[in-house]
Amino acid sequence: MRPFTSLESHAVLLPADNVDTDQIIPARFLKITDRNGLAEHAFADWRYDASGRPHADFPLNAPGARDAEILVTGRNFGCGSSREHAAWALDALGMRAIISTSFADIFRANALSNGMLPVALSEADHGSIVQELSRHATVTLRIDLASQTVTLPHDTSRRYAFSIDAFAKRCLLQGVDHLGYLLDAAAEIAAYEATHPASLCTTC
């Protein structure tokens, strides 16, 4: 997994609450056995018209959005389906951090699994960044994971703190995934299994 330490990028604003994973990647694009091809289908029903042409007014179609690595969006981002394809699709679009006030639980875990940082700000701080993005065509944000802050490089007086649990932070900073940690617990898992006989056997 690619480490996440700090990131300076311009941001795209998707001003909607409760963006569900069916919007991020509609189910008809889940018929894959790998992770390929998701970028072009991300937000497909919001991004393209019936004939497949990009909607000019959809934020991710704006010329400046192409190399943005930060998505700023509304409350409860990623609600609904557990499909990790949503995190993969955002990753394929080049997004490395999502800024909101809250995330759906499963989406948050999926983002972290892919080295993508979910930044939950207070309503006031989030509102301030949204206002900045609404006023200017391009806004650059800097996210520093070690100090857990979002800053505006052109205005150092503005500094927004976010919280993240210590484990997720360490994994992101070091670029290590969680599977290695679980595999290291093999002896404890075996000890648990030895003392907790299963009440089920699907193969018997």
Added chain:
Amino acid sequence: MNVTQTASPNAPRTLFDKIWRQHMVRPQSADAPAVLFVDLHLVHEVTSPQAFAELRARGLALRRPDLTIATMDHSTPTTPRASNGRVPLNDVLAAAQLTQLEANCREHGVPLFPLGDERQGIVHVIGPELGLTQPGMTVVCGDSHTSTHGAFGALAFGIGTTEVAHVLATQCLLQTRPSTMQIQVEGRLRDGVSPKDLILGIIARIGIAGGAGHVIEYTGPAIRALDMEARMTVCNMSIEAGARAGCIAPDDVTFEYLAGRPFAPRAMEWDAAVARWRELPSDAESRYDRSVTIDATDLAPMISYGTNPGMAIPVDGHVPDPHVSADAQQRAALERALRYMALEPGQRLLGMPVDVVFLGSCTNARLSDLRAAAAVLRGRRLAPNVRMLVVPGSQRVKREAEAEGLHSVFLSAGAEWRESGCSMCIAMNGDQLAPGQYAVSTSNRNFEGRQGKGGRTFLASPLTAAATAVRGAIADARTLS
């Protein structure tokens, strides 16, 4: 979050606390989440291929095939079988997923109930009906509606594909202890008011993020009075309130349902299991991080009008006016939803024509759901403007329904009687709405495009769905003459 609240060994514990502690391989610390053991891992074709690929890439074995089971449900067609018994599969992408699942299960020794198997069905329908889901278990699946299994007093939740790989490789998950939320449901559902109406009412009340970070336990007399299929409907939609999981303490209703099921414990093991399960309900005086009380007696049949499951009103109610919301973002969301649904503020939904009625999904495709709808449809015909799909949740549900003659009721009414699968709930298998079409659907999500690009979904109970099919327009089953 309060991690220390259960520190005292004699402190009263909730159902969740008990299951959580019993599955602790390594406790949570300041540095890391808990390592939680998984008793049952359900696998399907859409969210597992990349997880198996991860095992292969790392050279890892599947740790516990004996606690794993797979079926095919999401991308599978539900169209009637050919005369030779074969399932028509015209979608090459879906076919590749099914072939991959077969190969993965064969390679790792995972039992698979494939398309055409008599045990095949929606993963959240077959787990319970086969007796795989049992009280006190931890159950996971790469599907958010895994919350369904909480109806048995299990801790059951959806996970992403990376976590599917974690469970395949280690039978464990890293989990931060969620908070607990009690939803106490007083009174009793009135006649004509369904478990689906109860959960839609709960979500409308607490909101689609109202349960975020929490495991909900549904308690109270109205919950105790529900049978297992009703409890599954309620727990199923816990995720639509944003909850990590939803659960209901096991009782005699639970044990009676499980007794004799293929994977349920037998003979002396059964007695020992029941004795263990009787210890699971929350202790008196146990504390929850949050509590909400709802009176079931106040509830009417519910229907969604918007583009998330929290946007729901009584079926005879009026679409809300976005302008009454003080919150600018909520107002914007409501306006957007009404635009998508092409509805006017203040409009009544009763009498509004619909194109499709969908009776199916892991929420409402069990035998009791089919019986409820059939009771409305018996001796009646669908309105000519309506297409109705009846999609049993599993092959077993299909057989049981046919043994009672329910399929004849649906077919005589003019509805389609399908093979089991997720069908139009997820619209990635050929069953879908056309752009602009309206559907009354017994499924769980009314997100934009969920049932097909541009399709418009009203979520409701099987009773409301059946009454709507007869009228050709949104109807209240209580007043269908």
